[in-house]
Amino acid sequence: xxxxxxxxxxxxxxxxxxxxxxxxxxxxxxxxxxxxxxxxxxxxxxxxxxxxxxxxxxxxxxxxxxxxxxxxxxxxxxxxxxxxxxxxxxxxxxxxxxxxxxxxxxxxxxxxxxxxxxxxxxxxxxxxxxxxxxxxxxxxxxxxxxxxxxxxxxxxxxxxxxxxxxxxxxxxxxxxxxxxxxxxxxxxxxxxxxxxxxxxxxxxxxxxxxxxxxxxxxxxxxxxxxxxxxxxxxxxxxxxxxxxxxxxxxxxxxxxxxxxxxxxxxxxxxxxxxxxxxxxxxxxxxxxxxxxxxxxxxxxxxxxxxxxxxxxxxxxxxxxxxxxxxxxxxxxxxxxxxxxxxxxxxxxxxxxxxxxxxxxxxxxxxxxxxxxxxxxxxxxxxxxxxxxxxxxxxxxxxxxxxxxxxxxxxxxxxxxxxxxxxxxxxxxxxxxxxxxxxxxxxxxxxxxxxxxxxxxxxxxxxxxxxxxxxxxxxxxxxxxxxxxxxxxxxxxxxxxxxxxxxxxxxxxxxxxxxxxxxxxxxxxxxxxxxxxxxxxxxxxxxxxxxxxxxxxxxxxxxxxxxxxxxxxxxxxxxxxxxxxxxxxxxxxxxxxxxxxx
Amino acid sequence: xxxxxxxxxxxxxxxxxxxxxxxxxxxxxxxxxxxxxxxxxxxxxxxxxxxxxxxxxxxxxxxxxxxxxxxxxxxxxxxxxxxxxxxxxxxxxxxxxxxxxxxxxxxxxxxxxxxxxxxxxxxxxxxxxxxxxxxxxxxxxxxxxxxxxxxxxxxxxxxxxxxxxxxx
Numbered sequence: 001x002x003x004x005x006x007x008x009x010x011x012x013x014x015x016x017x018x019x020x021x022x023x024x025x026x027x028x029x030x031x032x033x034x035x036x037x038x039x040x041x042x043x044x045x046x047x048x049x050x051x052x053x054x055x056x057x058x059x060x061x062x063x064x065x066x067x068x069x070x071x072x073x074x075x076x077x078x079x080x081x082x083x084x085x086x087x088x089x090x091x092x093x094x095x096x097x098x099x100x101x102x103x104x105x106x107x108x109x110x111x112x113x114x115x116x117x118x119x120x121x122x123x124x125x126x127x128x129x130x131x132x133x134x135x136x137x138x139x140x141x142x143x144x145x146x147x148x149x150x151x152x153x154x155x156x157x158x159x160x161x162x163x164x165x166x167x168x169x170x171x172x173x174x175x176x177x178x179x180x181x182x183x184x185x186x187x188x189x190x191x192x193x194x195x196x197x198x199x200x201x202x203x204x205x206x207x208x209x210x211x212x213x214x215x216x217x218x219x220x221x222x223x224x225x226x227x228x229x230x231x232x233x234x235x236x237x238x239x240x241x242x243x244x245x246x247x248x249x250x251x252x253x254x255x256x257x258x259x260x261x262x263x264x265x266x267x268x269x270x271x272x273x274x275x276x277x278x279x280x281x282x283x284x285x286x287x288x289x290x291x292x293x294x295x296x297x298x299x300x301x302x303x304x305x306x307x308x309x310x311x312x313x314x315x316x317x318x319x320x321x322x323x324x325x326x327x328x329x330x331x332x333x334x335x336x337x338x339x340x341x342x343x344x345x346x347x348x349x350x351x352x353x354x355x356x357x358x359x360x361x362x363x364x365x366x367x368x369x370x371x372x373x374x375x376x377x378x379x380x381x382x383x384x385x386x387x388x389x390x391x392x393x394x395x396x397x398x399x400x401x402x403x404x405x406x407x408x409x410x411x412x413x414x415x416x417x418x419x420x421x422x423x424x425x426x427x428x429x430x431x432x433x434x435x436x437x438x439x440x441x442x443x444x445x446x447x448x449x450x451x452x453x454x455x456x457x458x459x460x461x462x463x464x465x466x467x468x469x470x471x472x473x474x475x476x477x478x479x480x481x482x483x484x485x486x487x488x489x490x491x492x493x494x495x496x497x498x499x500x501x502x503x504x505x506x507x508x509x510x511x512x513x514x515x516x517x518x519x520x521x522x523x524x525x526x527x528x529x530x531x532x533x534x535x536x537x538x539x540x541x542x543x544x545x546x547x548x549x550x551x552x553x554x555x556x557x558x559x560x561x562x563x564x565x566x567x568x569x570x571x572x573x574x575x576x577x578x579x580x581x582x583x584x585x586x587x588x589x590x591x592x593x594x595x596x597x
Numbered sequence: 598x599x600x601x602x603x604x605x606x607x608x609x610x611x612x613x614x615x616x617x618x619x620x621x622x623x624x625x626x627x628x629x630x631x632x633x634x635x636x637x638x639x640x641x642x643x644x645x646x647x648x649x650x651x652x653x654x655x656x657x658x659x660x661x662x663x664x665x666x667x668x669x670x671x672x673x674x675x676x677x678x679x680x681x682x683x684x685x686x687x688x689x690x691x692x693x694x695x696x697x698x699x700x701x702x703x704x705x706x707x708x709x710x711x712x713x714x715x716x717x718x719x720x721x722x723x724x725x726x727x728x729x730x731x732x733x734x735x736x737x738x739x740x741x742x743x744x745x746x747x748x749x750x751x752x753x754x755x756x757x758x759x760x761x762x763x764x765x
Contacts, residue, residue, distance in 0.1 A: 125625055126629050133618075184672065186674060188669070309669070
């Protein structure tokens with residue numbers, strides 16, 4: 001094709017069109033006005049005006065989580081760009097493909113501390129796969145395609161393109177077909193699966209007496225869920241998943257052990273503790289999974305499938321490592337495994353653990369109390385689990401992971417690696433744009449997290465998105481409170497959220513239906529009402545205040561230290577406040593002397 | 598002490614794009630992952646689009662494996678080479694300004710001769726000496742100069758190349 005002539009801004013939009021982008025989440029500002037002028041005239045792109053750039057970033061993430069496509073977000077220079085930082089870091093930790101586009105001050109004033117200048121490429125260097133400051137408009141079209149290529153190739157992740165305002169306005173003459181042919185010789189992402197390694201894996205599998213499949217987000221990213229299921233069913237091996245692996249293996253399958261790790265099921269953790277072969281598929285031995293690494297799956301050989309060579313031997317040395325797309329690897333492995341392998345003894349042991357230590361929950365039938373776990377189980381039951389679920393971060397997140405019972409990949413969207421409070425609502429909005437109006441997206445949130453990105457409610461209202469927000473309101477920063485209760489002598493320092501806005505009134509102020517439920521008898525009616533109502537609904541579930549997430553393996557400890565349920569308290573220590581306000585206006589004489597010495 | 602560290606250091610050659618910000622990406626990676634840099638040099642190469650870094654790192658074999666893999670993930674990095682199984686040449690250059698009272702000059706010059714160094718500048722009471730060689734040689738030259746009084750010292754950090762006809 002012949003060369004075309006356009007502004008940098010228009011060339012940028014052309015690259016988005018060619019990359020198949022249909023929706024972008026952004027917020028304008030001085031440095032991106034030329035880009036927004038092109039968006040104004042653009043007919044193929046939906047632009048969602050967010051209310052805070054962080055929200056826009058999380059929407060792009062939620063969209064990407066739900067669809068597997070690259071999420072795109074825009075912020076202006078300076079604060080607009082820095083507000084995106086949390087979302088970019090979140091995407092990095094959870095391997096979410098995302099392209100962040102930021103405006104920058106004019107090239108001639110870069111480095112002069114200009115108004116709304118921030119060195120965003122410097123700031124995001126450690127939290128992007130790569131980033132660019134495009135000072136020459138002739139580079140812009142090529143860089144945009146490189147950005148998408150890098151974001152989605154290999155292990156996905158975020159990239160950032162920083163464009164000075166004058167580059168948006170400058171004229172570029174280029175061949176749009178030519179710039180789309182990406183060749184980055186220093187970027188390798190298509191690792192070929194090593195056949196010999198696959199054979200060695202099959203040999204280890206054949207010898208295993210007590211195997212466990214440990215499946216992470218990489219299996220979902222590779223679209224390998226059917227192959228994971230085929231492998232499990234062919235071998236009869238049990239499957240435990242990480243937080244991001246949830247749904248990759250349906251939890252109603254008899255082989256499912258649920259989630260492992262700090263708040264995983266007791267039987268999943270015991271299985272890993274005692275296994276003799278751990279088959280990690282797209283999982284990275286995160287510290288919330290392993291606890292104390294030296295004690296993790298001590299007697300097991302490890303087969304590690306990962307697309308990122310950097311993950312192999314990073315935390316746990318693998319006996320066999322298979323680098324590459326795990327769908328490709330599993331396809332090669334499947335014909336080599338035997339369906340007649342006898343692990344019945346091991347399966348019997350797992351069943352015993354499962355019946356001895358099931359996940360516990362309180363349905364309130366005895367004492368009439370309303371528990372967060374019960375609300376989650378009721379949401380799952382009443383929606384027939386045919387919804388997308390997003391969460392924020394904290395107790396409610398772990399309860400959702402434990403009790404919802406995921407059925408399909410990309411059903412459960414959460415901030416795993418970074419643990420970003422405020423993720424849930426914007427991620428639900430982004431996911432809803434991704435899956436369309438016919439599928440409800442449930443945002444399971446907490447009263448603390450929810451207030452961190454509360455401003456995005458208006459976006460759900462404007463677009464009439466079927467986003468159903470269930471705040472599991474225990475008037476505490478529950479997870480911190482749980483740690484303070486368990487490990488810090490109940491010193492409830494700065495976790496009391498009793499003074500909060502009336503969430504029902506907040507919902508109404510933002511133009512959506514708000515429902516309050518403080519009684520276990522009303523849970524079903526509340527959920528049904530939310531399901532029947534078109535568009536967004538906010539539910540404020542007033543749940544029991546001081547309950548803990550169990551089982552729990554305290555940070556950095558071992559399965560042997562697992563606390564399966566709340567210990568029977570004989571005598572509780574009083575909750576006391578040791579803080580003595582001191583008059584800081586005058587120095588204490590002794591201290592002054594001390595310093596002088 | 599010096600030998601204990603030397604036993605655990607590795608030399609890595611990294612070929613990177615000759616672009617602004619690349620040094621920051623590489624050094625930032627080392628900082629955030631907690632890898633210790635003993636020395637780092639950057640220079641141009643025969644290819645104008647490429648720079649060559651020589652990095653000396655402290656750490657065991659596992660750390661070296663991780664460093665190599667993480668470096669490969671940087672888009673600007675084309676090649677990472679550790680000299681684990683390869684005979685190599687290592688060189689470093691030092692400029693050392695030593696106190697040189699007229700009556701001790703001969704003694705200093707003798708040592709410079711032994712180390713095959715060069716006097717590159719001389720003043721009434723000081724001279725600047727240039728010595729090249731492996732790190733050990735430079736260390737010991739420094740030690741020999743100490744009694745005279747080292748006024749100032751600068752070392753380039755290590756550069757390395759494979760022996761034989763192979764290239765990185």
